[in-house]
């Protein structure tokens with residue numbers, strides 16, 4: 001039986017639902033010798049800021065039970081270098097490119113997004129709303145529905161590309177923020193970004209990360225991510241959602257699709273095995289075939 005894996009998230013059309021998540025796969029080109037990039041549903045780039053950033057000092061990662069904490073600090077080449085040097089190389093693979101946009105001010109988000117939207121060959125923008133807001137003492141933009149709406153609306157006006165808002169889980173109820181993002185013009189939502197956490201080393205009697213606080217990801221976060229996903233799905237039944245958090249097997253990805261995901265993103269699992277996204281893609285394909293589903297539409301949202 002032929003299986004159709006194509007998905008449409010509003011205006012954004014993807015050949016299949018399996019993407020690599022922002023910040024966990026570089027800009028994509030780094031992996032060209034290890035992974036057949038042409039088969040990915042999309043590559044989400046690491047988040048780009050206006051100027052290049054060195055990120056935080058080491059140690060920047062710490063392993064935790066079934067997960068990891070990171071404090072990379074938005075290290076990146078800056079949007080101009082990406083557009084000039086990296087994007088032309090990445091375009092050669094023909095894989096949909098989703099550029100993750102970051103900022104410490106509303107103006108920075110807008111300027112980065114406007115520059116990217118003038119470039120050729122970008123399929124969509126993903127707004128990283130977990131960035132620290134300079135004007136509010138480093139609070140994440142995405143914990144406030146009002147700030148989220150402001151960022152999404154301003155980027156919407158500045159850039160004519162499909163727009164994905166990526167939500168932070170670091171608040172009790174994500175649904176008001178999700179609603180605000182959609183009302184302000186987001187075509188789709190991805191959720192979740194990392195959860196705030198700390199880790200202490202009893203032997204050195206220090207925090208394990210230079211910045212003390214980091215973001216938790218990996219299998220440990222999956223039930224939390226799926227909880228938020230399920231709640232947002234209920235609140236916004238007509239908005240395309242992308243499930244992110246703790247996916248490392250085909251079943252993990254299928255769970256999100258059953259909960260109503262149009263697509264999924266693979267993050268921390270790329271560090272364990274860079275080909276994970278393709279193995280998950282093959283696993284989804286086999287599952288559909290074995291269980292007699294012709295497309296993802298038939299499977300999506302069966303658990304609600």
Ligand SMILES: Cc1cc2nc3c(=O)[nH]c(=O)nc-3n(C[C@H](O)[C@H](O)[C@H](O)COP(=O)(O)O)c2cc1C
Pocket residue numbers: 021022023024046047068070072074100128166192193194216217218219221244245246247265266267268269
């Ligand atoms: C080392 C590392 C760097 C990350 N960098 C970014 C980033 O630049 N922008 C972003 O939106 N998310 C970033 N994330 C979050 C992931 O894209 C993803 O939302 C999160 O890790 C949960 O998925 P996972 O459990 O599959 O890793 C990063 C995660 C990790 C582990």
